[in-house]
Amino acid sequence: MSTDYDDWDHYDHPVPEGYTLCPRCDGNQTVACHCGGDLCVCDNQGERYCPLCGGEYGDEGYVKKEVAEKYLARQREMHAAFQKGWAEAEARTKAATE
Numbered sequence: 001m002s003t004d005y006d007d008w009d010h011y012d013h014p015v016p017e018g019y020t021l022c023p024r025c026d027g028n029q030t031v032a033c034h035c036g037g038d039l040c041v042c043d044n045q046g047e048r049y050c051p052l053c054g055g056e057y058g059d060e061g062y063v064k065k066e067v068a069e070k071y072l073a074r075q076r077e078m079h080a081a082f083q084k085g086w087a088e089a090e091a092r093t094k095a096a097t098e
């Protein structure tokens with residue numbers, strides 16, 4: 001008599017072929033809605049379904065590798081732009097106070 005079902009490891013889910021864990025929500029399928037919890041204006045109480053993997057209707061927090069790569073590339077671009085803007089703002093502040 002085997003009770004393999006009970007031994008089944010939920011955390012050792014194989015990632016579907018060609019998919020990767022969603023980089024937007026880390027596979028949680030929900031993301032912060034950025035309204036700010038109690039002040040939330042989108043009725044999600046601070047959480048909303050991940051727009052990248054689709055949340056509830058998605059693929060268990062997985063996205064196609066191409067989608068993840070596109071998202072990460074965009075993140076890198078935004079990060080670089082932010083760093084650049086920050087450095088410029090700092091330089092301006094420094095110039096103004098010196």
Ligand SMILES: [Zn+2]
Nearest residue numbers: 033035040042
């Ligand atoms: Zn909200």
Ligand SMILES: [Zn+2]
Nearest residue numbers: 022025050053
């Ligand atoms: Zn996601």
